[in-house]
Amino acid sequence: MTRDELFTLLAGLRQARVAGKRAPHKPLLLLWLFGQFAATGSSAASYQQAEAPVSQLINDFGPPVASVVASRQRAAMPFVHLERELWDLRDADGIPIGSDVPERRPQLLGRGAVGRLRAPVEHLLADPGVMAAAARLLLEQHFTPILAELICAEVGLDMADLDLAGSVWKGGLDRSKLRRRGFAEEVLRAYAYRCAMCGFDGALGRHPVAIEAAHVRWHSQDGPDEVTNALALCALHHALFDLGVLGITEDRLILVSELYVAKSPAGQAVDALAGKPLLAPRPRHSPVDVVHVSWHHAQVFKHYHLGAV
Structure with missing residues (x-):
């Protein structure tokens, strides 16, 4: 396997979208495996070892799920279905497990399922530059820059190494995925350099600080640069919006997830945003499209389900 062949496989992961929702299960399993490999020199992991940390990653950075039971075994799907060109999955007796087995916890635990990235993949990932470029490819293709930092911290990858790697692989570069030049400045001007949620408009001299252009439907998920x-959100509320702590109703009122908790007055100030209207953009600009609001509400906002804490 060559480096470009690896990157092509990573860029073309098959994803089973249910009801149109994004499915970052395989990328998150891979990123966790990259972290394990970076720490130990081996990506081998039993399902028993992987279930809790990978399921938690999917719960934290994937769409919400209603069932408590399902939330605890979300690692089963990628553990079974990750492409076999990348992944070798066997039972306790060393017999290969096919991708047609039920993606269920009892079956995987009962068979003592153990997976490992194939030897050619591990050989390539032993090069820190390839590891960094592979991780960056997955992060850029499936998440936002803010979430990328948090995911790296969770799986034990060094974001500084990823920054140095840049975009090493050019073979599958989709020009449509590049952000439109001038997009961020257009958004900030439309909102008069104020956070649309809290009104923060700080500046250092002539330069606005900690005000960012936030996609509602993520750029990595085909959200347009419009x-x-x-x-326009302050850095804090941008992070909370990408994490699903904050959301928006179709009437453009601010939502705060019932799963969010805070004890300090500063933390509780986030709760105080609930029900407040978003600041409107300047008159010649249209407000956020309800289609994108609905996408964020379904795929990012952290809904509370009875007993799901």
């Missing part, structure tokens, strides 16, 4: 798919 003001109707964006908000």
Whole structure:
């Protein structure tokens, strides 16, 4: 396997979207395996070892799930279905497990399922530059820059190494995925350099600080670089919006997830945003499109389900 063949496989992961929702299960399993390999020199992991940390990653950075039972075994799907060109999955007796077995916890635990990235993949990942470029490819293709930092911290990858790697692989570069030049400045001007949620408008001299252009439907998920798919947000509320702590109703009122908790007055100030209207953009700009609001509400916002804490 060559480096470009590896990157092509990573860029083309098959994803089973249910009801149109994004499915970052395989990328998150791979990133966790990359972290294990970086720490130990081996990506071998039993399902028993992987279930809790990988399921938690999917719960934290994937769409919400209603069932408590399902939330605890979300690692089963990628553990079974990760492409066999990348992944070798066997039972306790060393017999290969096919991708047609039920993606269920009892079956995987009962068979003592153990997976490992194939030897040619591990050989390539032993090069820190390839590891960094592979991780960056997955992060850029499936998440936002803010979430990328948090995911790296969770799986034990060094974000500084990823930054140095840059975009090493050019073979599958999709020009449509590049952000439109001038998009961020257009959004900030539309909102008069104010956070659309809290009104923060700080500046250092002539330069606004900690005000960012936030996609509502993520750029990595085909969200357009248009003001109707964006908000100007302060750095704090941008992070909370990408994490699903904050959301928006179709009437453009602010939502705060019931799963969010805070004890300090500063933390509780986030709860105080609930029900408040978003600041509107300047008159010649249209507000956020309801289509993008609905996408964020379904795929990012952290809904509370009875007993799901």
